[in-house]
Amino acid sequence: MHNDPPxxxxxxxxxxxxxxxxxxxxxxxxxxxxxxxxxxFPVNYKVDQQSVVFRTGEGTKLRAAGGPLAVALEADGHDDSQAWSVLVKGRAVILEPSKELLTGAGLTLFPWQAGEKDHFVRIVPTSVSGRRFTITSPLTWWNHVGQSAGRDTA
Structure with a gap:
C-alpha cells in the first residue's frame, strides 16, 4: 500500500x-x-505519410512480413514525467525500390546493424492505437528486503 496522490x-x-x-x-x-x-524483431523505421517503412535483409523477418498474415509494430517513448506506447497493426508490403521511395523515407532510413538491408517493407495500417500515462515514482513499489505486507519476519 502507498500514500502517493492519485x-x-x-x-x-x-x-x-x-x-x-x-x-x-x-x-x-x-x-x-x-x-x-x-x-x-527490433527495426529502425520511418513514418511515410500514414504508414511505416523499414529496411531488412533476406531471412525470417522478410519472409514473415511478406506473407499473407497481419503484422504489428510497437514503439515507445518517454520524457521525465510521461511514457507512451503506440501500436500499428496491418499488412506488410514488400516494396520495389523506386526513385520516390529512395528520395523519400528510404533516403534517411539507416538500420543500426551492418549487413545487406536491400529490402524495403511498408506496413499499411488497418489500425493505429496508443496510450500515454504518468510515470509512477519507483518508491511507490518499494518493499524493504525481508519484509512482506502483513507478515511478521521475526
Whole structure:
C-alpha cells in the first residue's frame, strides 16, 4: 500500500497523436507469426505519410512480413514525467525500390546493424492505437528486503 496522490488516468491517444509520437523515435518492435508462433524483431523505421517503412535483409523477418498474415509494430517513448506506447497493426508490403521511395523515407532510413538491408517493407495500417500515462515514482513499489505486507519476519 502507498500514500502517493492519485495519478491521472491513462490517456487513450487519437490516430494523429499516435503518428506524431511515432515520428519522434526511430526504433520499434515488429511482431510477425512464424510457423504459428509470434516472433518479435527490433527495426529502425520511418513514418511515410500514414504508414511505416523499414529496411531488412533476406531471412525470417522478410519472409514473415511478406506473407499473407497481419503484422504489428510497437514503439515507445518517454520524457521525465510521461511514457507512451503506440501500436500499428496491418499488412506488410514488400516494396520495389523506386526513385520516390529512395528520395523519400528510404533516403534517411539507416538500420543500426551492418549487413545487406536491400529490402524495403511498408506496413499499411488497418489500425493505429496508443496510450500515454504518468510515470509512477519507483518508491511507490518499494518493499524493504525481508519484509512482506502483513507478515511478521521475526
Amino acid at each position: 495519478q491521472p488516468p491513462t490517456e487513450v491517444l487519437d490516430a494523429g497523436t499516435c503518428w506524431d509520437l511515432l515520428r519522434r523515435v526511430s526504433v520499434g518492435h515488429l511482431a510477425v507469426l512464424v510457423d504459428g508462433y509470434p516472433e518479435v
